[in-house]
Amino acid sequence: MPDFITIVYLTFMFVALYFFSFFIILTIKNNEKLFSYPKPEKKFSISVLTPAHNEEESIQDTVEHIMALEYPKNKMEVIVLNDGSTDNTSKIVRKLMKRYKNLKLIDNEKNLGKARSLNIGIKKAKGELIAVVDSDSFPSKSSLKKLSGFFSNQNMGAVTSFVRVRNKEKNRLAKIQSIEYLIMGWSRKLLDFIDSVYVTNGPLSLYRKKYILEVGGFDPATVTEDIDITWNMLYHGYKTGMCLDADVSTVAPNNYKVWFKQRMRWGMGGLQAISKYRKMFFRKGMFGAFILPFVSFSIIMSLLTFIFSIYLVFKFLAVRFLTVGYSITTDSAIFKLQEINLYPSVIIFFFVVLFTLSTIYSWYVLNKTKYEQNITTKKFFNILFYTIVYLSVYPIVWFASIYKFARKDLTW
Amino acid sequence: MKMLSNKHVFWEALIIAMVIFWTGIFLGVLFESSRANKIEELYFQAETDIFDIQLEGELLSMFESSCEQALKENIDYADRIYLEARKLGKYDAATRITEDIVRLHKRYDLLRVMLWKNMIQLQQKCPSKTNVIVYLYQYDNPSTNKQARQITFSKVLSDLKEKHGDSIVLIPIAYDTNVKSLNILKERYELNTTPMIIINQKQKITELQSVEDLEKIMFENSEDNKTQNTLFLN
DSSP: OOOHHHHHHHHHHHHHHHHHHHHHHHHHHTGGGTTOOOOOSSOOOEEEEEEESSOTTTHHHHHHHHHTSSSOGGGEEEEEEEESOSSSHHHHHHHHHHHOTTEEEEEESSOOOHHHHHHHHHHHOOOSEEEEOOTTEEEOTTHHHHHHGGGGSTTEEEEEEEEEETTTTSOHHHHHHHHHHHHHHHHHHHHHTTTOOOOOOSSSEEEEHHHHHHTTSOOTTSSOHHHHHHHHHHHTTOEEEEEEEEEEEEOOOOSHHHHHHHHHHHHHHHHHHHHHTGGGTTOTHHIIIIIHHHHHHHHHHHHHHHHHHHHHHHHHHHHHHHHHHHHHHTTOOSOOGGGOOOOOOHHHHHHHHHHHHHHHHHHHHHHHTTSOSSOOHHHHHHHHHIIIIIHHHTHHHHHHHHHHHHTTOOOO | OHHHHHHTHHHHHHHHHHHHHHHHHHHHHHHHHHHHHHHHHHHHHHHHHHHHHHHHHHHHHHTTOOHHHHHHHHHHHHHHHHHHHHHHHHHHHTOOSOSHHHHHHHHHHHHHHHHHHHHHHHHHHSOOSOEEEEEEEOOSOOOHHHHHHHHHHHHHHHHHHHHHGGGEEEEEEETTSOOHHHHHHHHHTTOOSSSEEEETTTEEEOSOOOHHHHHHHHHHHHHHHHHOOOSSOO
């Protein structure tokens, strides 16, 4: 009988193998359909809502990108929801309104938060569909048209886009997030094939207005209204989808402090959603049978792997540290070649196989999603950095999120 | 249609993961067994040799022949199983699934106890300058501190052996593999802690020592070895 540590290792390996096989099978089965999207049967009227709070630096660019969308202008209105900005956001939008007749502005005197602003905007919106575009995001020209085709399905409640990092050349953190966003988008698309898209992102998502109102709008009590609205739609039995060919670029945090705050907010939002819909576990179709357990299990596995790895690393370091001390005391060599063990174990073989396969798969995903024209050695190093370092330290965000969530501290 | 074909992915992934996983485990078991087989071949030779040496010792005592030859055979034998023990230790660290190496470890420990007994008898019969150093260590899950101490003990003893070659017989024995004959010795002579070095059945050392300190202990007592019987194995 293997010892406890081996059993834990083997369990992790099996779970990793399962999910790896899961995504590979989905990729193979749907390879032809990954970038396809339904052609719209009709031209829906769309209201594009852009909540903005002190976004004077990016709001003009965002509005110009929205206005450049390949969608009939008579079928589209754009509403900027100025959420109590203290900078020149409102002034810039007013200036733009002279240029664009279908651009509107709703000014909140006070900062009400994104969810409340969106709810105000939805009430005023005339479109059958509501597009939400973050004020630091820039949709590609054909994105809205491609997303709208999904709504030919009467049960479709929300469809999300493929987010790319706009400032990816800024520094290492931005580059790594660029890889992360592409892999996240890809896996989200794969989950679409089993009706399990569980986040409709802030940079660009399209919703059916009727269903948003039916589920009660965006919940102001949550810190990630995009996760909550998606789960709410799923809870009410509506479909969610993802279009890999509908691009939007966004500005990712390029310093660790901002990144950490953003991720902690995402983490808390995820925990809030799990807590809010906990009674749905193993009920209500794919939502309860797969999405809720999958998200919860991913968090638990990520934390357990981290705890276990830290324990092993610290144990190894403690043994090495003590050995160095004892070696000095006994005047013997601190390190001897005979201590090197070149006989690998089965666990190491498993790990190497999984790591190699997942790196190859990441490379494949990045090529398919046109991460770069040519993936050079330096860029390949970024993939390795993402796989080895970024994903390994990410559970720290989960710990911080759990801590804050447990303390009911929902500020960020 | 989309969902119907895609929903199979749950059990399809399960089957594929199980196939890969169990293939890996199967190959792992084969791999570990092949390592164990390599050691087992050495073990069978070592087992034959210990009986041969024992018999040789008995015959030599019957015919009152030279001690030198018996001593040399024992030292050579001890050196060989010391090297095999190192190899076994490395395989051991890389063994995760099967118990083969653990069982072999126990059998080797049995041989080492027999060797120790041989050396005791030989030292009584043939006084010599050879020092018998038995190293008792914890095999199963030592604490962090104990693990570090054991690594250091091993290094010091390895240095000592390298320095003094044939004048030292080094016998490392796992304390906790439940070898019954060792248990008797443990009880009788109060060998109740690990790591522990036993020099010529006289000195029990539990604190870390440098090579020089061990040399002092060994050589201060080496004269007594020639004339005295062992202190606590009498």
